[in-house]
Amino acid sequence: MSMTLLNEITGRYPDAVSFAAGRPYEGHFQLSLLHRYLDTFARYLVERRRFTPEQVNRTFFQYGNTNGTITELVARHLKVDEGLTVDPATVVVTTGCQEAMVLVLRALRRDARDVVFAGRPTYVGFSGAARLVEMEVRPVREGPDGLDVDDLVVQVRRARAEGRRPRACYVIPDFANPGGATLPVTARRRLLRVAEREGLLLVEDNPYSMFHDGRPRPPTLRSLDRHGNVVYIGSFAKTAFAGARIGYVVADQPVAGAGTFADELAKLKSMLTLNTSSIAQAVIGGLLVEHECSMERASAPTAEVYRTNLRTLLDGLAHRFPAGSAPVSWNSPTGGMFAVLTVPFRADEAALEYSASRFGVLWTPMHHFYAGAGGLHQLRLSYSVLTPDQINVGLDRLAAFVADRTG
Numbered sequence: 001m002s003m004t005l006l007n008e009i010t011g012r013y014p015d016a017v018s019f020a021a022g023r024p025y026e027g028h029f030q031l032s033l034l035h036r037y038l039d040t041f042a043r044y045l046v047e048r049r050r051f052t053p054e055q056v057n058r059t060f061f062q063y064g065n066t067n068g069t070i071t072e073l074v075a076r077h078l079k080v081d082e083g084l085t086v087d088p089a090t091v092v093v094t095t096g097c098q099e100a101m102v103l104v105l106r107a108l109r110r111d112a113r114d115v116v117f118a119g120r121p122t123y124v125g126f127s128g129a130a131r132l133v134e135m136e137v138r139p140v141r142e143g144p145d146g147l148d149v150d151d152l153v154v155q156v157r158r159a160r161a162e163g164r165r166p167r168a169c170y171v172i173p174d175f176a177n178p179g180g181a182t183l184p185v186t187a188r189r190r191l192l193r194v195a196e197r198e199g200l201l202l203v204e205d206n207p208y209s210m211f212h213d214g215r216p217r218p219p220t221l222r223s224l225d226r227h228g229n230v231v232y233i234g235s236f237a238k239t240a241f242a243g244a245r246i247g248y249v250v251a252d253q254p255v256a257g258a259g260t261f262a263d264e265l266a267k268l269k270s271m272l273t274l275n276t277s278s279i280a281q282a283v284i285g286g287l288l289v290e291h292e293c294s295m296e297r298a299s300a301p302t303a304e305v306y307r308t309n310l311r312t313l314l315d316g317l318a319h320r321f322p323a324g325s326a327p328v329s330w331n332s333p334t335g336g337m338f339a340v341l342t343v344p345f346r347a348d349e350a351a352l353e354y355s356a357s358r359f360g361v362l363w364t365p366m367h368h369f370y371a372g373a374g375g376l377h378q379l380r381l382s383y384s385v386l387t388p389d390q391i392n393v394g395l396d397r398l399a400a401f402v403a404d405r406t407g
């Protein structure tokens with residue numbers, strides 16, 4: 001099922017409560033902030049970077065450095081929020097982390113023998129990027145705690161036995177989209193050992209880690225990595241706003257005769273988009289400066305909304321589907337924007353249409369994230385743009401829909 005079809009169904013039922021929309025919360029959008037962030041960034045260039053007025057003008061109006069104008073601020077954000085020490089020269093600022101995925105995959109693809117691995121289900125943006133560069137994505141089993149590392153080993157060896165070249169594994173360790181799972185620290189360490197042994201890069205995608213439930217979270221793969229096996233990609237789409245289309249990649253792996261992997265990615269980027277919009281970078285740059293490079297601090301009000309909504313959703317599910325008697329089950333993510341409900345009937349497009357037209361509630365069929373095979377009995381529930389009241393109304397409707405289908 002395409003995103004287009006999902007949007008089309010959503011469009012036809014404007015009064016339905018939508019657990020389908022994976023968009024970030026909109027309640028803190030404020031036009032005046034954009035102007036202020038631009039001003040803040042200009043001041044930062046003058047006062048902290050000692051730019052002349054001409055240099056400031058050029059930074060905003062001219063073609064820019066391919067790696068980006070805010071690499072130092074991004075590196076500081078990673079230090080402040082994730083405890084990562086990153087050389088700004090190994091950061092490439094991209095047009096959303098979507099572009100980072102395309103660049104990384106394109107750089108890794110030498111010929112048709114190259115393959116990458118990703119959990120199934122996985123983020124459709126990654127599958128799409130792989131399709132664009134004609135790189136096969138081999139699925140790896142996902143359990144309740146995310147990627148199944150044992151299955152990754154099986155898949156890597158199988159691919160190699162077939163004459164294929166395993167290049168990388170894509171992982172969303174924190175509050176994954178679509179599953180909501182968080183990879184435990186023991187699995188993170190094992191994954192790193194496997195990557196080292198099998199000569200595999202790990203592409204760590206981390207757009208959701210700021211949306212935790214307040215408890216300590218496992219360290220990033222990048223911070224546990226001792227052998228340079230992790231390429232880290234990040235996004236400001238959820239912590240700041242998606243409209244800026246600012247993401248980045250950290251790639252400090254040395255490449256024979258070509259500097260670092262980041263240099264290689266920058267070379268590819270210079271052929272794709274030249275540089276990420278300087279104006280969009282300036283807006284995010286200003287936001288970073290104002291919050292002393294802490295996106296944890298900058299996104300705290302939004303994180304609080306997600307925390308409340310997640311609690312409302314999980315409590316609401318438990319209330320409507322009492323343990324032991326319910327025909328359904330669900331996972332209990334500790335953060336992020338998504339949870340998954342498992343049902344005893346087919347949760348496909350026809351079921352979604354029925355749910356929307358008869359019960360006024362929308363959700364995303366999980367099989368959409370399974371590349372054709374699997375997930376037919378699962379619904380992704382997203383709670384990012386709803387109020388607690390809407391969540392409760394939506395859950396009443398969802399419970400009625402489930403009762404209808406299972407009664």
Ligand SMILES: Cc1ncc(COP(=O)(O)O)c(C=O)c1O
Binds near residue numbers: 022095176234235
């Ligand atoms: C796993 C994952 N990665 C990345 C992104 C965002 O990417 P971008 O920075 O291109 O908006 C999303 C947004 O839905 C996502 O779910």
